[in-house]
Amino acid sequence: MTESDIETTNRFEPRFDVSGLITAVCVDAAGGEVLMVAHMNAESLAMTRETGFAHFWSRSRQMLWKKGESSGHVLRLVEMLVDCDQDCLVLRVEANGPACHTNARTCFYRKVTPDGLLQRG
Amino acid sequence: MTESDIETTNRFEPRFDVSGLITAVCVDAAGGEVLMVAHMNAESLAMTRETGFAHFWSRSRQMLWKKGESSGHVLRLVEMLVDCDQDCLVLRVEANGPACHTNARTCFYRKVTPDGLLQRG
Secondary structure (H helix, E strand, C coil): CCHHHHHHCCECCCCCCCCCCEEEEEEECCCCCEEEEEEECHHHHHHHHHHCECEEEECCCCEEEECCCCCCCCEEEEEEEECCCCCEEEEEEEECCCCCCCCCCCCCCEEECCCCEEEEC | CCHHHHHHCCECCCCCCCCCCEEEEEEECCCCCEEEEEEECHHHHHHHHHHCECEEEECCCCEEEECCCCCCCCEEEEEEEECCCCCEEEEEEEECCCCCCCCCCCCCCEEECCCCEEEEC
16 A cells, blocks of 8 residues: 555554564544553554453553453443554553552652752642 | 662653653644654754754654644644653644644554454544
């Protein structure tokens, strides 16, 4: 497909990067807040679509993981969106508990101040 | 810093990947909708913080670009958030026009249906 076809097609043809990964932005289906950003390979994307729960690829552990497998804080998929060039996904999810492993509701719990400090929200 | 320090520090220490890039998720500051996802190198991050307008690194063109430089559809930075392990940013922005180069309001204008088709929102 040409670049233009990719933007207009109704066929889902996710484009994985050189490491075989695609970025997945998880947002709260109700409030819209960004909860976490992780990566998927083809297998974790397939598992997410088949099971209805977010699965990712851990770059540090080099393994497939189901978000919340040990904590119980799973992310139930409500809707999946893809961007214009099909190299990024947005997952609208229902979070069963805090999305962040630090137990914060979202991984983005700090803002960057103009002087380069981080401030908890 | 240890992993735990990175999660709790009030120092902004963005962690760029092996290509020197960090993912930036741009969301509408008012409604919270994800508008686009792009990448920043250290220079584009610095330019964004200095100028108050989103700058990125184009992987395809291998160059710094100011979003909206030719179209006028700039993204004014309202607030920047960083995630727990400081390898991803959320930019809360005010968009001066469509964020997507296709002239859609957001790059995420298609949802993935269960049967693998894309549907415009």
